Amino acid sequence: MLRAKNTKIIFFTAVCICLLAGVFAWAGADGGVAVAKEAAMMTGNSSMPWWGWPLILLFFCFILGIIAVLAGVGGGVLYVPLVSGFFPFHLDFVRGAGLLVALAGALAAGPGLLRRNLASLRLALPVALIASTCAIGGAFLGLALPTNVVQLCLGGTIMFIAILLLTSKNVVRPHVEKQDAISLALGMSGVYMEESTGEAVEWKTHRTLQGMLLFIVIGVMAGMFGLGAGWANVPVLNMLMGAPLKVAVGTSKFLLSITDTSAAWVYLNQGCVIPLMAIPSIIGLMLGSFMGVRLLAKAKPKFIRYMVIGVLLFAGGKALLKGLGI
Amino acid sequence: MSTSMSKTPKEQIIYADLLFYGSWGSLALLALTYTIYVTGILAPHIPLDKVIVLWEKSAHEYMVQGHAPQGWGWVYLLNTGDFLNFGGLAILAGMTIICFIPLIPAYIKEKRPIYALIAVLEILVLSFAASGIVGGGAH
Numbered sequence: 001m002l003r004a005k006n007t008k009i010i011f012f013t014a015v016c017i018c019l020l021a022g023v024f025a026w027a028g029a030d031g032g033v034a035v036a037k038e039a040a041m042m043t044g045n046s047s048m049p050w051w052g053w054p055l056i057l058l059f060f061c062f063i064l065g066i067i068a069v070l071a072g073v074g075g076g077v078l079y080v081p082l083v084s085g086f087f088p089f090h091l092d093f094v095r096g097a098g099l100l101v102a103l104a105g106a107l108a109a110g111p112g113l114l115r116r117n118l119a120s121l122r123l124a125l126p127v128a129l130i131a132s133t134c135a136i137g138g139a140f141l142g143l144a145l146p147t148n149v150v151q152l153c154l155g156g157t158i159m160f161i162a163i164l165l166l167t168s169k170n171v172v173r174p175h176v177e178k179q180d181a182i183s184l185a186l187g188m189s190g191v192y193m194e195e196s197t198g199e200a201v202e203w204k205t206h207r208t209l210q211g212m213l214l215f216i217v218i219g220v221m222a223g224m225f226g227l228g229a230g231w232a233n234v235p236v237l238n239m240l241m242g243a244p245l246k247v248a249v250g251t252s253k254f255l256l257s258i259t260d261t262s263a264a265w266v267y268l269n270q271g272c273v274i275p276l277m278a279i280p281s282i283i284g285l286m287l288g289s290f291m292g293v294r295l296l297a298k299a300k301p302k303f304i305r306y307m308v309i310g311v312l313l314f315a316g317g318k319a320l321l322k323g324l325g326i
Numbered sequence: 327m328s329t330s331m332s333k334t335p336k337e338q339i340i341y342a343d344l345l346f347y348g349s350w351g352s353l354a355l356l357a358l359t360y361t362i363y364v365t366g367i368l369a370p371h372i373p374l375d376k377v378i379v380l381w382e383k384s385a386h387e388y389m390v391q392g393h394a395p396q397g398w399g400w401v402y403l404l405n406t407g408d409f410l411n412f413g414g415l416a417i418l419a420g421m422t423i424i425c426f427i428p429l430i431p432a433y434i435k436e437k438r439p440i441y442a443l444i445a446v447l448e449i450l451v452l453s454f455a456a457s458g459i460v461g462g463g464a465h
Contacts, residue, residue: 048378050374050375050377050378051364053378054364088381088382089381089382090381090382090383090384090385090388092384092385092388093381093385093388096385100415100418100419103418103419104349104353104418107345107348107349107418107421107422108349108350108353110342110345110349111342111343111345111346111349112342114334114338114339114341114342114345115334115338115339115342116334117334117338120338121335121337121338121341121429122335122441125441125444125445125448126444128448129444129447129448129451132448132451132452132455133451136451136454136455143385147384185440186440186441187438187441257345257421257422258422258448258452261419261421261422261423261452261455262451262452262455263455264419265419265452265455265456265458266455268412268415268416268419269396269397269398269456269458270385270396271385271386271388271389271394271395271396272385273412273415274377274380274381274388275360275363275408275409275411275412275415276363276364276374276377276378276381276408277381278415279356279357279360279411280360282353282356283353283356283357283360286353
């Protein structure tokens with residue numbers, strides 16, 4: 001019975017991947033980018049109707065949302081490299097929409113995580129202040145640098161994330177012998193209920209200063225690339241600061257709602273948000289995430305994670321080539 | 327009340343409740359305003375066939391060629407289909423700032439002045455980003 005369900009999910013995911021590949025192929029072929037480029041030359045005289053790209057984007061983001069949940073990564077980290085690589089939008093608008101996509105996902109997930117104590121306000125608030133302040137700087141830096149430089153840096157970062165996902169070994173319950181002075185002063189500790197065992201798990205953090213310093217870098221990168229930063233938050237909170245994996249994942253997701261807010265405002269104020277493409281992205285990814293969560297409850301095929309790592313390496317490589325003008 | 331709920335700090339529950347209604351309300355508003363926009367109920371400031379050309383260019387060129395406003399200038403264009411969507415986007419991006427406000431008295435009451443200060447500073451940082459005071463403009 002379980003095997004049959006797993007087969008169905010694997011089949012469904014394979015279909016999603018094929019559809020995604022189809023969109024890539026179409027977007028890369030004459031019917032895609034070339035049409036949009038032609039449209040750019042003949043203002044208002046495109047063979048692609050205005051609703052074409054938003055509709056494709058809605059569908060694309062729906063599938064992306066499913067895959068992101070199944071692979072355990074945020075939407076932004078897949079959205080920015082893939083949409084900037086295969087859609088005709090300028091990187092400014094992709095980063096603006098990417099931040100809104102990550103923000104909407106984090107805001108929607110936040111209440112449930114906070115109520116169940118899987119996200120800790122006391123753990124999140126001090127690091128959020130650092131990350132959100134630095135994200136403003138990162139956003140301005142990203143908008144000031146030439147597009148090809150940002151593309152190059154984005155490509156390098158995406159490839160680094162893929163390697164990080166492949167090699168990092170998160171710890172379910174890290175052993176924290178002694179809470180450091182900063183953690184103690186800020187009360188960075190708590191209790192959550194492990195639903196699978198019915199056990200109340202107490203936790204505390206250490207190496208708080210080192211963690212806070214790393215959130216400076218995380219904030220700058222989140223603002224600069226519009227990626228969201230769950231890929232960096234989780235290892236820092238879990239492996240470095242010693243928060244249990246569930247608390248690290250929950251707090252990271254919640255943290256994005258604060259970090260991405262500051263960067264999103266910069267992009268909004270700088271005219272980097274086009275509703276025609278940003279809103280289908282948000283809605284498509286949210287709907288896909290809901291579908292993904294339903295599938296996740298039944299099975300979690302490990303190969304999807306490896307597939308996403310492969311997609312990230314590919315998208316990172318494409319961003320690098322784009323940055324080099326190849 | 328479950329054990330996990332009983333261990334959840336009170337201020338965290340307040341934050342969660344505010345966030346729940348605000349974020350889902352703004353997402354519903356976005357769906358509504360987008361429908362108004364794409365169905366043409368309200369005419370857009372930048373024609374749709376021009377947007378699909380301008381989205382290939384940088385944000386700066388988009389603003390110049392589309393006569394799009396910078397910062398909070400969109401407020402004056404809320405009667406147009408495209409900029410009407412910025413209402414929902416602003417609420418979505420503003421929810422975190424709103425959620426931080428009740429944390430200040432909650433932390434003061436709990437005698438956690440450091441967290442009350444962090445909440446104040448966070449509101450200032452996010453408000454600064456939202457204000458659009460600084461910014462050299464996108465390339």
